Amino acid sequence: MDIDLIRKYNVAGPRYTSYPTVPAWEPATYSPEKWRLAVTQCHGPVSLYLHLPYCESLCTFCGCHKRITRNHQVETPYIDALLNEWTMYRSLLPDAPALSDLHLGGGTPSFFSPENLNRLMEGLLRHTSRSPGSEFSFEGHPGNTTAEHLHTLYDHGFRRVSFGVQDYDERVQKAIHRIQPFEQVRAVTEAARAAGYTSVSHDLVFGLPFQQRGGVLDTMRKTISLRPDRIAFYSYAHVPWIKGNGQRGFRDEDIPTGEAKRELYEAGRELLEAAGYREVGMDHFALPGDPLFRAMEEGTLHRNFMGYTTAPSPTLIGLGASAISDSWTAYSQNEKEVEAYLAAVGQGELPVLKGHFLSDEDLRFRRRILDLMCRFGTELEDEESLAKLRPLEEDGLVVCDDRTVRVTDRGRPFVRNVCMAIDRRLADTGQKLYSATI
Numbered sequence: 513m514d515i516d517l518i519r520k521y522n523v524a525g526p527r528y529t530s531y532p533t534v535p536a537w538e539p540a541t542y543s544p545e546k547w548r549l550a551v552t553q554c555h556g557p558v559s560l561y562l563h564l565p566y567c568e569s570l571c572t573f574c575g576c577h578k579r580i581t582r583n584h585q586v587e588t589p590y591i592d593a594l595l596n597e598w599t600m601y602r603s604l605l606p607d608a609p610a611l612s613d614l615h616l617g618g619g620t621p622s623f624f625s626p627e628n629l630n631r632l633m634e635g636l637l638r639h640t641s642r643s644p645g646s647e648f649s650f651e652g653h654p655g656n657t658t659a660e661h662l663h664t665l666y667d668h669g670f671r672r673v674s675f676g677v678q679d680y681d682e683r684v685q686k687a688i689h690r691i692q693p694f695e696q697v698r699a700v701t702e703a704a705r706a707a708g709y710t711s712v713s714h715d716l717v718f719g720l721p722f723q724q725r726g727g728v729l730d731t732m733r734k735t736i737s738l739r740p741d742r743i744a745f746y747s748y749a750h751v752p753w754i755k756g757n758g759q760r761g762f763r764d765e766d767i768p769t770g771e772a773k774r775e776l777y778e779a780g781r782e783l784l785e786a787a788g789y790r791e792v793g794m795d796h797f798a799l800p801g802d803p804l805f806r807a808m809e810e811g812t813l814h815r816n817f818m819g820y821t822t823a824p825s826p827t828l829i830g831l832g833a834s835a836i837s838d839s840w841t842a843y844s845q846n847e848k849e850v851e852a853y854l855a856a857v858g859q860g861e862l863p864v865l866k867g868h869f870l871s872d873e874d875l876r877f878r879r880r881i882l883d884l885m886c887r888f889g890t891e892l893e894d895e896e897s898l899a900k901l902r903p904l905e906e907d908g909l910v911v912c913d914d915r916t917v918r919v920t921d922r923g924r925p926f927v928r929n930v931c932m933a934i935d936r937r938l939a940d941t942g943q944k945l946y947s948a949t950i
């Protein structure tokens with residue numbers, strides 16, 4: 513491990529699920545009218561994301577947009593709003609939409625009853641076709657995903673499910689307020705396979721409070737024993753200034769940072785690679801037969817607001833509170849609060865809050881950042897960017913010639929820093945808005 517490099521490069525920085533990143537969006541470029549017009553110009557397959565924000569219990573590490581409640585009366589009006597919002601988008605899209613992929617994320621999609629998810633999918637798919645090779649997936653909480661959830665969504669074409677696991681160490685589980693025994697994860701993983709799901713993914717997180725090497729190794733061994741097709745091994749994003757009290761269930765001193773944090777990742781990675789998993793992009797692992805791995809090998813891996821994906825559809829429509837849409841030349845984010853979202857849809861309006869229209873320069877840099885995040889290299893002919901990369905080249909993180917930049921093996925853990933060096937919009941945002949890069 514390059515301790516000196518970790519000390520030098522462990523700064524606050526974006527995860528680059530978009531370029532420009534959300535805090536760098538320029539409000540003056542955007543208006544709801546312009547966004548509607550941009551949607552009318554989106555041709556071809558559509559990638560659809562539905563945000564289902566509810567969870568029954570708060571995990572104190574969580575950085576997602578969620579609403580904690582045990583009141584399941586909230587389900588019906590929310591599903592009505594999603595269906596109405598989709599109807600509005602369908603009327604704007606120039607072609608009858610064919611889905612390249614559909615993802616239910618959250619919050620917790622499995623908070624919703626199978627009956628309500630069935631109604632949602634019937635309504636969504638009634639006027640919508642699927643393009644060849646399309647993939648439907650959802651995020652399930654191991655604590656409330658039932659066989660009925662799995663079968664209901666399977667019947668609508670879902671074949672991929674990801675389960676939030678995080679960590680099996682009891683002390684960590686207590687600190688993050690998420691008690692979740694291995695047996696529960698084993699049972700739901702086996703149930704998904706028995707129901708016919710062909711790709712099961714587990715989400716793990718490194719850098720959580722009280723996490724230690726031994727515990728991470730134990731979590732990894734348990735995970736490997738269930739042989740998930742994919743594993744997301746996320747860097748804990750500690751952003752308490754955004755999420756308020758939610759993340760304050762532990763003290764800052766309890767969180768491993770810098771080299772201690774990176775060591776947790778390396779420990780997990782070694783075990784995964786020894787077990788036949790391959791690293792994909794920045795924080796994912798997959799078995800060699802998995803489409804995510806194949807996409808990396810074939811150079812078609814893509815990254816969007818949901819992370820790494822195999823479906824590089826230029827149009828992403830995000831439905832639901834806080835969801836982000838992307839027409840390739842523009843981004844648009846929905847109202848973040850559920851009440852504001854429901855009120856806007858109730859009035860027959862697109863529930864948009866803010867967005868950004870990309871300039872020609874943004875579009876060029878978007879391509880470069882995507883290349884770096886997905887392929888660890890890009891074409892780059894402008895002097896200014898190359899000059900900014902020189903210090904990273906001196907540290908052995910990248911190799912540049914006058915047309916290209918390639919991230920070295922040594923530089924891979926610092927790929928976010930490489931992107932930051934060429935990011936033309938970062939200076940506008942103030943880095944305090946981001947979590948640490950390591």
Ligand SMILES: C[S@@+](CC[C@H](N)C(=O)[O-])C[C@H]1O[C@@H](n2cnc3c(N)ncnc32)[C@H](O)[C@@H]1O
Pocket residue numbers: 567573574575576617618619620621651652653654675676677678715716717746747748749750
């Ligand atoms: C929407 S949740 C998954 C579904 C379900 N809500 C659950 O928790 O099982 C998405 C995933 O994001 C990851 N995540 C949430 N907050 C995070 C944070 N602050 N840093 C890194 N990863 C985080 C977790 O691994 C979590 O499983």
Ligand code: SF4
Pocket residue numbers: 566567569570571574575576578618619620653676
């Ligand atoms: S980790 Fe999942 S269940 Fe926990 S609060 Fe976040 S979205 Fe909800």
